[in-house]
Amino acid sequence: MRAPDDTTIKAGQTLLSVENVSLSFGGVKAIRGVSFDIKKGEIRAIIGPNGAGKTSMLNVINGFYHPQEGQITFKGVKRKKMRPNDAANGGIARTFQNVALFRSMTTLDNIMAGRTLKMHSNFFWQLWRYGPAEREEIEHRHKVEEIIDFLEIEHIRRVPVGRLPYGLQKRVELGRALAMEPELLLLDEPMAGMNLEEKEDMCRYIIDVNNHFGTTIALIEHDMGVVMDLANRVIVLDYGQKIADGTPDEVKANKAVIDAYLGVAH
Amino acid sequence: MAQDAIDKSVDTFPKFLLVNAKIRGDRPAIREKDLGIWQTWTWAQVKEEVKALALGLKELGVERGDKVAIIGSNKPRLYWSMAATQSIGGIPVPVYQDAVADEMSYVLQHAGAKIAIVENQEQVDKVLSISEQLPSITHLVYDEPRGLRDYDHTRLKWINEVQDIGRKAMETKYPGDAWEKMIAEGKGSDIAVILYTSGTTGKPKGVMLTYDSVVISSQNANSFDNLTEKEEVIAYLPMAWVGDHIFSYAQSYVAGYTVNCPESPETIIEDRREIGTSYAFAPPRVYENLLTLTMVRMEDAGRVKHAMFHYFLKHARKWGEKILNKEPVPLGARLLYWLGEILVYGPMKNRYGFTRVRVAYTAGEAIGPEIFRYYRSLGVNLKQLYGQTEASVYITAQPDGEIYADTVGKPSPDVEIKIEDNGEVLFRSPGVFAGYYKEPEKTAEAKTPDGWVKSGDAGFFDPKTGHLKIIDRAKDVGRLNDGTLFAPKYIENKLKFYPNIKEAVAFGDKRDYVTVMLNIDLVSVGSWAERNNVIYGSYQELAAHPRVYQMLSEHVDEVNKSLSEEGPMAGAQIKRFLILHKELDADDGELTRTQKVRRGFIADRYAPLAKGLYDGSKEVDITTDLTFEDGRKGTISARVKIEDTKTYAPAAPMDKAA
Numbered sequence: 040m041r042a043p044d045d046t047t048i049k050a051g052q053t054l055l056s057v058e059n060v061s062l063s064f065g066g067v068k069a070i071r072g073v074s075f076d077i078k079k080g081e082i083r084a085i086i087g088p089n090g091a092g093k094t095s096m097l098n099v100i101n102g103f104y105h106p107q108e109g110q111i112t113f114k115g116v117k118r119k120k121m122r123p124n125d126a127a128n129g130g131i132a133r134t135f136q137n138v139a140l141f142r143s144m145t146t147l148d149n150i151m152a153g154r155t156l157k158m159h160s161n162f163f164w165q166l167w168r169y170g171p172a173e174r175e176e177i178e179h180r181h182k183v184e185e186i187i188d189f190l191e192i193e194h195i196r197r198v199p200v201g202r203l204p205y206g207l208q209k210r211v212e213l214g215r216a217l218a219m220e221p222e223l224l225l226l227d228e229p230m231a232g233m234n235l236e237e238k239e240d241m242c243r244y245i246i247d248v249n250n251h252f253g254t255t256i257a258l259i260e261h262d263m264g265v266v267m268d269l270a271n272r273v274i275v276l277d278y279g280q281k282i283a284d285g286t287p288d289e290v291k292a293n294k295a296v297i298d299a300y301l302g303v304a305h
Numbered sequence: 306m307a308q309d310a311i312d313k314s315v316d317t318f319p320k321f322l323l324v325n326a327k328i329r330g331d332r333p334a335i336r337e338k339d340l341g342i343w344q345t346w347t348w349a350q351v352k353e354e355v356k357a358l359a360l361g362l363k364e365l366g367v368e369r370g371d372k373v374a375i376i377g378s379n380k381p382r383l384y385w386s387m388a389a390t391q392s393i394g395g396i397p398v399p400v401y402q403d404a405v406a407d408e409m410s411y412v413l414q415h416a417g418a419k420i421a422i423v424e425n426q427e428q429v430d431k432v433l434s435i436s437e438q439l440p441s442i443t444h445l446v447y448d449e450p451r452g453l454r455d456y457d458h459t460r461l462k463w464i465n466e467v468q469d470i471g472r473k474a475m476e477t478k479y480p481g482d483a484w485e486k487m488i489a490e491g492k493g494s495d496i497a498v499i500l501y502t503s504g505t506t507g508k509p510k511g512v513m514l515t516y517d518s519v520v521i522s523s524q525n526a527n528s529f530d531n532l533t534e535k536e537e538v539i540a541y542l543p544m545a546w547v548g549d550h551i552f553s554y555a556q557s558y559v560a561g562y563t564v565n566c567p568e569s570p571e572t573i574i575e576d577r578r579e580i581g582t583s584y585a586f587a588p589p590r591v592y593e594n595l596l597t598l599t600m601v602r603m604e605d606a607g608r609v610k611h612a613m614f615h616y617f618l619k620h621a622r623k624w625g626e627k628i629l630n631k632e633p634v635p636l637g638a639r640l641l642y643w644l645g646e647i648l649v650y651g652p653m654k655n656r657y658g659f660t661r662v663r664v665a666y667t668a669g670e671a672i673g674p675e676i677f678r679y680y681r682s683l684g685v686n687l688k689q690l691y692g693q694t695e696a697s698v699y700i701t702a703q704p705d706g707e708i709y710a711d712t713v714g715k716p717s718p719d720v721e722i723k724i725e726d727n728g729e730v731l732f733r734s735p736g737v738f739a740g741y742y743k744e745p746e747k748t749a750e751a752k753t754p755d756g757w758v759k760s761g762d763a764g765f766f767d768p769k770t771g772h773l774k775i776i777d778r779a780k781d782v783g784r785l786n787d788g789t790l791f792a793p794k795y796i797e798n799k800l801k802f803y804p805n806i807k808e809a810v811a812f813g814d815k816r817d818y819v820t821v822m823l824n825i826d827l828v829s830v831g832s833w834a835e836r837n838n839v840i841y842g843s844y845q846e847l848a849a850h851p852r853v854y855q856m857l858s859e860h861v862d863e864v865n866k867s868l869s870e871e872g873p874m875a876g877a878q879i880k881r882f883l884i885l886h887k888e889l890d891a892d893d894g895e896l897t898r899t900q901k902v903r904r905g906f907i908a909d910r911y912a913p914l915a916k917g918l919y920d921g922s923k924e925v926d927i928t929t930d931l932t933f934e935d936g937r938k939g940t941i942s943a944r945v946k947i948e949d950t951k952t953y954a955p956a957a958p959m960d961k962a963a
Binding site: 180181184185187188189191193194196247250251 | 339340341342451452454455568569571572575
C-alpha cells in the first residue's frame with residue numbers, strides 16, 4: 040500500500056490521525072484506546088512517565104507494531120497494517136532512542152544511506168557507478184551536502200561515526216532521517232543523555248528543520264522544559280492511556296498530568 | 306621598495322579591484338568551500354559582485370564617510386562588503402564576531418555605524434538585542450539566511466536582495482561607469498578602515514588607517530617576500546584583526562593573489578591541506594597544536610613508522626635548518642635529508658597543508674624555540690614578525706636566511722625604530738595610523754607630533770644579530786637598584802621553554818639582583834623521575850628532591866649564560882632561585898584565568914620565601930593555605946631550599962644597532 044503521491048494536505052490540516060488505538064503484548068496492555076491527531080507543520084510532543092507507552096505509540100505510527108484495535112489515517116489514507124518500509128516510502132522518517140547508525144561508516148555515508156529509497160537507477164548502473172547512477176549520485180550527494188551544511192557537521196564529514204561523541208552521533212542520525220525528505224519526522228528522545236549545550240543545539244536544529252523544510256515533527260521527550268518550549272501541542276500518556284492533550288500551557292495546568300508526574304497519595 | 310610598475314594613481318582598494326579585474330580578470334580572487342566543493346570567483350566576477358553590493362548599499366543610504374560594521378567569520382561576501390563600502394566612500398568597521406552583545410554595542414555605538422553587515426542569525430540576534438542602544442543603525446544585512454525567514458524584514462535585508470537592489474540601480478540611477486567614477490573620487494589620504502583593538506585593558510580604541518598607510522605597507526610586505534598573484538592564502542583569523550585585514554584583504558588586492566575561505570572554523574586543517582597555501586600566517590598556538598597533534602598520533606603509530614619518524618626527525622634537526630638557510634651541507638647528509646623528504650617530511654608537510662608554503666609567519670607572542678625549529682627543520686620557511694594595528698602590522702620581520710627563534714627580525718621596509726631609555730620601542734613608518742577615532746587625547750598619548758608611535762612594548766636590538774627582541778610590556782619592565790633593565794616576562798619565558806619548568810616568577814624590580822620562583826612540570830619531571838628511579842610520593846616531595854634542584858639549577862645556569870650574551874639583559878641574570886612546594890593555581894588566585902602569573906600577589910602570598918630570596922638564607926619554612934579542586938580549604942607546610950647560581954660577565958659589548 041502506498042500513500043498517494045500528490046499530497047494535497049495544507050499546513051494546519053490533519054496529516055496523521057490515530058483513532059482509538061490499542062496495543063497489547065500478551066497480557067500487557069501498552070496502549071489503551073488512544074486517539075489524537077498530528078497537524079501538518081506542527082511540532083507535536085508525546086510525553087509521559089517511564090513505561091507510559093510513548094515509544095510503543097511511535098512504533099505504531101511508523102508501522103513497526105500493529106495495533107490490535109483502532110485505525111490510523113496518514114495523508115487521508117486509512118490503514119490497519121503497514122510495514123515500516125511502507126511508512127518510509129510514504130514519507131515517515133524516524134530516529135531512535137539509542138543511536139542506530141552504521142558505526143564504521145562515515146557521516147557522509149550514513150546520511151547517504153538515508154537516500155537509498157530515493158535512488159531509482161538499477162543495480163547494474165549502480166555497480167559500475169556510470170550513466171544514470173553517476174548522475175543520480177551527484178544529485179543525491181548535493182542534497183546530502185545541504186543537510187551537512189544545515190546541521191553544521193562539515194568537520195566530521197569523513198569521520199566514522201563510531202568515533203564521534205554521542206551528541207554528534209545524534210545529529211548524524213537526525214541528518215540521515217532528514218535525507219529521506221520526510222513529511223513526518225518521528226524523534227524518539229532526541230535529547231536523551233545530552234548535556235545542556237548539546238540539548239540547546241538540538242532544540243535549535245529541530246526548530247530549524249520545522250521552520251526551514253516545513254517538516255511536521257512528532258517527538259518523545261523526557262525533559263519537560265525542552266518539550267514545553269519546543270512543542271506546539273503536547274499529548275500526555277500514562278499507563279497507556281491519554282490523560283491530556285493540548286498546548287503546553289494547558290497541559291502544565293492539567294491536574295491529571297501533575298498527578299501522573301508527581302504521584303498522588305492513593 | 307614598491308613593486309615595479311605600480312601606478313601611483315592606484316591608491317585605494319576599489320581602484321586595485323578595477324585594475325585586477327582588468328589585468329588578471331580570469332585569475333581566481335577568492336574561494337569558499339560550500340557544500341563540500343570549492344567555489345571560485347575570479348577578479349572579474351568579484352568586481353561585478355562588489356559593484357552590485359556597493360550600489361545596493363548606496364541605495365540603502367550609505368553616504369561618503371558613513372561607517373559600515375562588518376561582523377562575521379571569513380566569508381567572501383563579507384570581504385566584498387569591505388570593498389563595496391570603500392568604493393562608495395564609506396568606511397568599513399570590522400567587529401570581532403565572538404564579542405558578546407555588550408562589547409559589540411560599545412564598538413557599534415562608538416563608530417556610529419549606519420549599516421551592519423553580519424554573517425548569520427547568531428549575529429543578527431546579537432545586534433537586534435542591543436538595537437535600542439544603536440539608533441544610528443538603519444539597516445541590518447545578513448549573509449546566511451537560515452533561520453531568519455520569519456524575522457521582521459523592515460530593517461533586515463538578505464545580502465542577495467541588497468545586490469538585486471544594486472543591479473536595478475545600475476540600470477536606472479547609476480548607468481555606465483557611474484560606479485567607477487565614485488571610486489575615482491576616493492583618494493589615498495582617506496580613511497580606509499577603522500579597526501578596534503581588542504583592548505586587554507579599558508575600552509577598545511578605534512584605530513583609523515588611511516589607504517596610503519595600508520597600501521604602502523602591503524606593497525612593502527609583498528615585495529619583501531616576493532609575493533605574486535600566484536599565492537594562495539587561507540583566511541581564518543578574525544576579520545576585525547589587523548593581521549587578517551592586511552593578509553587576506555589588502556595584500557591580496559595589491560598583489561592579486563587568491564584568498565580561500567574555509568568551510569567552517571572546525572575544518573581549517575583539512576581545508577588548508579586541500580588548498581596547499583603558499584603564504585601562511587598563524588599565532589604560535591596554531592603551530593603548537595599541529596605539532597602536539599602529530600606527536601600524539603605518532604605515539605599510536607606502528608613500530609616501524611615510529612622509528613622512521615624519529616630517526617629522520619633527528620636528522621632534520623641536525624641539518625634541516627642549514628639546508629633551508631642554504632648553508633654548506635655534506636653530500637651524505639643532503640642525500641639522507643632527501644630520502645627523509647620522501648618518507649617523512651613531505652607527508653608531514655602535506656598533512657599540515659604546508660607542501661607549497663614559501664613563507665609562513667608567526668607573531669603575537671613568543672614561540673617556543675623547539676616548535677619553531679621543528680617546522681624549519683622540515684623545510685617550512687617559518688619566520689617571525691612583530692607588528693601592531695597602529696603600524697598596519699609591519700614593524701619588523703625576519704628576512705630570508707636570517708632566522709632566529711628568539712628575535713622578531715629587522716625593521717620592515719620604510720620603518721624606523723628607536724628604543725627609549727625605559728626600553729620602550731618607538732616606530733615611525735608610512736603605515737602608521739592616522740589616529741584613534743574620536744579620541745584625540747589618546748592619539749596624542751600614543752603618537753608624537755613628528756610621527757613616532759609608542760608601541761607599549763619594551764625591547765632591544767640584539768648585538769649579535771642586529772634583530773629586535775621584544776622582552777615585555779613596557780609598563781611591566783622595571784629596574785634593579787643599580788639601574789639595570791629588568792624584564793620579568795622575558796626571563797620567565799626563557800625558563801618556561803624548558804619542558805621541566807611549568808611556571809616561573811621573576812623578582813627584581815627595585816631590588817639588588819634577580820631571583821625566581823619555579824614550578825616544575827609534573828608530567829615532564831615525573832617521567833624523568835620514573836626513568837631515573839627517583840621515588841616520590843607527592844608534588845611537594847618531587848619538587849624538593851635534590852636531583853630535581855640540580856637539574857633546574859642547570860637550566861637556570863643556561864638561561865644566565867644566554868642572558869649574558871644579550872647586551873642590555875646581561876645585568877639581569879638570576880642570582881638565586883627556589884622551587885615552590887605547590888603548583889601555582891588560578892583557583893588560589895596565583896594565576897589569572899588566562900594562566901598569567903600574578904607577581905605581586907605571589908610575592909605577598911609567599912612573603913617568607915620572597916624575603917628568604919634576598920636575605921641569604923639557605924632554607925625557609927612556610928605554611929600556605931590552599932584550595933582543593935573540590936573547593937575544600939587546607940594548608941600545606943614545607944621547608945623550601947633556596948639555591949645560589951653562577952652569573953656570567955656580559956659577553957660582547959653592546960652594539961648600537963639601527
